[in-house]
Every structure is written in C-alpha cells, then in structure tokens.
Amino acid sequence: MTRRVPPLVPRMREHAASIFGEMSTLAVETGSVNLGQGFPDTDGPQSVKDAAIRAIQDGRGNQYPPVHGLPELRRAIAEHQRRFYGIELDWTADVCVATGASEAIVATLLALVDTGDEVVMFAPWFDVYAAGISLANGVRREVPLTPGTFRPDVDALRAAITPRTRLLLLNSPHNPTGVVFTREELTAIADVVAEHDLLVISDEVYEHIVFTGHEHVPFATLPGMAERTVTLGSAGKSLSMTGWKVGWATGPSDLIHAVRVVRQHMSFVSGGPFQWAVADGLALPDEHWRSFAADMQSKRDLLSAGLIGLGFAVTPSEGTYYVTTDVGPTAYADGLAFCRDLPSRAGVVAIPQQVFHDDPTNGAPYVRWAFCKRPEVLHEALDRLARALP
Numbered sequence: 001m002t003r004r005v006p007p008l009v010p011r012m013r014e015h016a017a018s019i020f021g022e023m024s025t026l027a028v029e030t031g032s033v034n035l036g037q038g039f040p041d042t043d044g045p046q047s048v049k050d051a052a053i054r055a056i057q058d059g060r061g062n063q064y065p066p067v068h069g070l071p072e073l074r075r076a077i078a079e080h081q082r083r084f085y086g087i088e089l090d091w092t093a094d095v096c097v098a099t100g101a102s103e104a105i106v107a108t109l110l111a112l113v114d115t116g117d118e119v120v121m122f123a124p125w126f127d128v129y130a131a132g133i134s135l136a137n138g139v140r141r142e143v144p145l146t147p148g149t150f151r152p153d154v155d156a157l158r159a160a161i162t163p164r165t166r167l168l169l170l171n172s173p174h175n176p177t178g179v180v181f182t183r184e185e186l187t188a189i190a191d192v193v194a195e196h197d198l199l200v201i202s203d204e205v206y207e208h209i210v211f212t213g214h215e216h217v218p219f220a221t222l223p224g225m226a227e228r229t230v231t232l233g234s235a236g237k238s239l240s241m242t243g244w245k246v247g248w249a250t251g252p253s254d255l256i257h258a259v260r261v262v263r264q265h266m267s268f269v270s271g272g273p274f275q276w277a278v279a280d281g282l283a284l285p286d287e288h289w290r291s292f293a294a295d296m297q298s299k300r301d302l303l304s305a306g307l308i309g310l311g312f313a314v315t316p317s318e319g320t321y322y323v324t325t326d327v328g329p330t331a332y333a334d335g336l337a338f339c340r341d342l343p344s345r346a347g348v349v350a351i352p353q354q355v356f357h358d359d360p361t362n363g364a365p366y367v368r369w370a371f372c373k374r375p376e377v378l379h380e381a382l383d384r385l386a387r388a389l390p
C-alpha cells in the first residue's frame with residue numbers, strides 16, 4: 001500500500017475501542033447472558049408502538065420532519081417538564097429534538113466547548129462524554145466519585161475548576177454506579193457552578209427510573225441554574241425504546257439555539273414517525289410511570305439480593321438500570337480481569353467500571369450489572385454465577 005495518510009485523527013484514537021463492543025462480542029461467542037449492555041429486554045408500551053405504526057400508515061413523519069423536532073413532540077417535552085418538575089419552557093425556542101440523547105450530548109459539547117476549554121465531570125463517566133469532549137477539542141477533567149459509596153465529593157469538584165473550565169457535565173441518576181444525587185449534593189454542586197460561572201449539561205435520561213426513598217431533582221430547578229443548564233432526556237430510557245433514538249435537549253433559548261445550530265448539521269432530522277409516538281408516550285398517565293419504576297425496582301431487588309447471596313459487596317442502586325459490586329471478595333485482582341474471564345467461566349457478561357475513568361485505579365474493583373432484563377434472565381444469570389463462583 002502506498003497510501004501513508006493515517007486514517008483516524010489523533011484526538012479520537014483513544015476512543016477506538018469500546019468496552020460494550022468487546023463484551024458483546026464475548027457474550028455472543030460464549031452464549032452468555034448479557035448483563036453488560038444497558039437496554040431492556042422488554043419493549044415499551046404497546047400504545048406507543050401502535051402510535052408509531054399509525055404514524056407510518058397515515059404518512060406522518062415518513063418524510064423529513066421539522067428540523068428542531070416535530071411541534072407536537074416539542075410541546076409534549078415542554079409539557080412533561082412542567083408536569084413532573086414545574087419547569088416552564090417555551091416549546092418553540094427552549095426544546096431541541098435529537099437522534100437520541102447521545103446526539104444531544106455531542107451537539108451540546110460541540111456548541112458550547114471550544115478548543116482548549118475544560119469540561120469537568122464526575123468519574124466514572126459515560127463513554128460518549130469523553131469522546132464528545134475530544135470531538136470538540138476540549139480537555140476533560142475527571143473528579144472521582146467517592147469509591148464504594150459513589151457520592152459526589154464537592155470539595156474535590158471545586159479543586160478541579162481552573163480558569164479554563166467552561167462546563168460541568170452532570171449525570172444523575174448516574175450511569176454506571178446507580179446512585180441518585182440528593183438535593184443537598186446538587187445544591188452544593190450548584191454553589192460551585194455559580195461561584196465559577198460555569199455552563200452545565202445535565203444528563204437526566206434515567207429521570208423516570210428512580211427507586212423508593214430517592215427523588216430525581218432536575219438540576220435546572222435549583223436556584224440560578226436554569227439559565228446555565230442544558231438538560232437531556234431520552235425516549236430510549238424513559239419509554240424503553242432504545243432503538244428508536246429519540247432524545248432531546250431543553251433549556252434557555254440562547255443555549256438551545258446554540259445546540260440547534262450544531263445539531264441541524266449532524267443528523268438534520270430523524271425518526272419522524274417515532275417522534276409522533278414519543279409525543280403520545282410522554283403524556284401517559286401517572287400510573288404508567290409508577291408501575292414502570294416499580295417494575296425496574298423489582299428487577300433491581302432480584303439481582304441485588306442474588307449478588308449479595310453470592311458474596312459480592314453491593315452498593316445499593318437508587319436508580320437507573322444498574323447495580324455496582326466490588327470484586328474484592330472474589331479471587332480477581334480487578335473488575336476488568338473479572339469481566340474478561342466471566343463469559344467463558346460463568347456464561348455471564350458484566351461491565352468493568354475502570355474503563356470509565358482516566359485514572360483506572362479509582363474504578364478498579366467495581367463491576368456494573370444491568371438488571372433491566374426479564375426475571376427469568378436474571379435468575380439464569382444468578383444460577384450460572386452460583387455454579388461458576390464457589
């Protein structure tokens with residue numbers, strides 16, 4: 001070959017491998033129960049599926065929908081924020097529909113972060129955040145959550161802020177740990193944000209998967225935060241339709257305008273018929289949202305109790321699809337070694353936390369297990385673990 005031009009820009013090389021790709025390949029090769037990837041194995045509501053089918057049949061959304069999202073969906077998103085949180089939005093200017101929250105994350109970072117700007121986030125972080133910051137030529141600064149409890153260390157956050165810090169990337173309910181930040185924690189974080197005049201991306205895609213005794217507090221509802229926060233939501237997570245790739249960003253019109261400018265040049269539009277269906281889904285009655293969270297909570301209970309029974313140290317999951325264990329009681333040096341061995345040894349796949357850190361020592365002993373699966377699948381995984389791990 002005479003071509004010597006390297007194909008991948010240097011700033012993206014560290015993002016070449018994905019743990020989800022590696023572990024899903026292992027899952028297929030070994031016929032493992034896959035508790036690695038975070039998607040439910042039961043679809044969202046039938047009425048929402050029917051709405052998508054109707055939209056296709058009626059010719060609604062089969063051609064390019066409006067660039068920043070179907071008006072009906074933007075109205076439904078604004079109404080959802082008002083109904084659940086008392087947040088008042090102008091649907092014409094304060095809402096932007098995206099190809100999943102993933103696109104909204106990257107578009108928002110590209111819109112708000114310039115070359116050399118620093119972005120602070122708690123570790124472990126979601127892998128799209130790190131890649132998105134690199135795409136924007138930004139610099140990431142991680143602040144480890146307290147090992148074991150995974151509570152945010154606000155003094156450490158304050159210490160990580162420099163004159164170059166432009167934005168804080170927050171995620172609660174938190175993937176991968178399963179913690180839900182309390183109002184007190186978020187208020188202390190908001191003080192740091194105000195002190196340093198930061199922008200905020202608040203990734204709240206698990207807003208409806210919060211368990212008894214815990215509360216989802218949207219960051220934008222804290223005093224002074226609405227004007228500086230872009231909030232992200234996802235129909236994938238909230239309506240259990242991860243393949244539909246409908247997400248959104250909401251916030252003050254000047255920030256959302258910036259996101260729109262960038263995002264329109266990414267996917268332009270997507271998911272026309274799905275946007276109609278998601279508009280219907282967001283208006284489902286309170287009972288639906290209660291039973292959705294309760295169902296996920298029963299799955300959390302099943303998997304958590306099983307893992308405790310096997311001798312794992314489990315950090316209680318307060319929300320999301322995930323529960324975290326410490327591999328300490330096993331013979332393994334760390335979570336990565338454990339997870340690489342587990343498919344062939346036990347026929348189960350889980351995700352090591354350390355790959356979501358710049359400094360892997362902080363996440364070394366921890367493993368993320370997804371419980372958003374049918375009870376029989378969780379039982380099968382636990383049976384396999386019990387047979388393989390004496």
Ligand SMILES: *Cc1c(COP(=O)(O)O)cnc(C)c1O
Nearest residue numbers: 100101102126175205234236247
């Ligand atoms: C799943 C997930 C997303 C992405 O949502 P999509 O709508 O599927 O793109 C974003 N943030 C977190 C923390 C997630 O777990």
